[in-house]
Amino acid sequence: MEPEPDRIDLSVLDPGRWDDVAARVAQRGRELRRLRRAVLRRGIVAVVVAAAAALALWFGAPKREAPRPRGDILEWATRDVTADDVLQLGGSHAQ
Numbered sequence: 001m002e003p004e005p006d007r008i009d010l011s012v013l014d015p016g017r018w019d020d021v022a023a024r025v026a027q028r029g030r031e032l033r034r035l036r037r038a039v040l041r042r043g044i045v046a047v048v049v050a051a052a053a054a055l056a057l058w059f060g061a062p063k064r065e066a067p068r069p070r071g072d073i074l075e076w077a078t079r080d081v082t083a084d085d086v087l088q089l090g091g092s093h094a095q
Contacts, residue, residue, distance in 0.1 A: 011017070
């Protein structure tokens with residue numbers, strides 16, 4: 001006697017189940033759409049908050065001082081140079 005072949009499960013082809021499968025696929029699609037919208041909303045809020053913080057920092061930063069003129073290099077080179085003149089060129093760290 002020959003062994004009986006394995007039976008094939010054909011229940012997935014049952015038309016009665018198709019409605020359930022279609023409903024589950026549609027439900028997952030709606031959930032993904034809701035998730036995308038929530039992520040987009042939160043992303044927009046995060047960008048707006050970051051832009052507002054950047055603008056607040058930009059406008060709240062202290063103003064830069066105008067650079068002090070160091071004198072004309074030609075004027076310095078054509079007169080008598082003393083040690084104090086040389087030290088003033090290097091700034092305060094040279095003293």
